[in-house]
Amino acid sequence: MMASASSDVSQFHHTPSYCEENVYLLCKKLCADxxxxxxxxxxxxxxNEHKHIPLWHQKASHRADGIILWDYHVICVQKRKQAKSVDLVWDLDSTLSFPSTLASYVSDGIRPSFELFSEFQRVFRIVHAPLFLRYFASDRRHMKDSEGNWMSPPPEYKPIVAQDGTVHNLNQFIEMSTKDVLEDVGEDSVNAVFTKQLGVLVGESQLEQFFSCISS
Structure with a gap:
């Protein structure tokens, strides 16, 4: 079944500031439905290594252009294999269409043509959803301050535990550096995303290219 041109974002669970868990549940719901x-x-x-990445058209922004600086953000990309179909981005925190085409999300939400200082250069860790759903875990420790108080109210459901019993590895997914991105996007790197638990790292100029290299 093909995703519709527009879906009702309210049908998906969303807890502000817990984008990784929101995407985890979104992937499960898209498959279950x-x-x-x-x-x-x-x-x-x-x-990135500085934990400062700008994105546009974000609901949490207080600016007209929707720009906000996140320490990290998580989205879902759907590879569509039908002839003449386009890849989609599911971002529960975006004001762009839901889902958006990958091309429009990149041009309007990421804006790679916008010249950024090096400290704001974005890195993208691409993880195959079946691996993510199997291995990801978070006990939400990153959302508590030094005194143990919640910086943002947590979801009401229980924390996500990996299938192997791991209770927290979010830090492994969000630790990334511009120096670690792929030099070239090719067959080897594309194949690696289907086997590596933590996926592969690409730069913002490589994001669309990477998905275009995934065989249909």
Missing amino acids: GVVDASDLFVVFIS
Whole structure:
């Protein structure tokens, strides 16, 4: 079943400031509802070594252009294999169409043509959804201050535990550096995303290219 041109964002669970868990549940719901097969979904973590990454058209922004600086953000990319179909981005925190085409999300939400200082250059960790759903875990420790108080109210459901019993590894997904991105996007790097638990790292100029290299 193909994803519709527009979906009702309110049908998906969303807890502010817990984008990684929101995307985890979004992937599960898209699969459970028969919208897409898990093999066509990719979880994309966006961050850098400075934990300062700008994104536009974000609901949490107080500016007209929707720009906000996140320490990290997480979205879902759906690879669509039908002839003449386009890849989609599912971002529960974006004011762009839901889902957006990958091309429009990149041009309007990421804006790679916008010249940024090096400290704001974004890195993208692309993780195949079946691996993410199997291995990801978070006990939400990153959302508590030094005194143990919540910096943002947590979801009401229990923390996500990995299938192997791991209770927290979010830090492994969000730790990334511009110096670690792929030199070239090719067959080897594309194949690696289907086997590596933590996926592969690409730069913002490589994001669309990477998904275009995934065989249909």
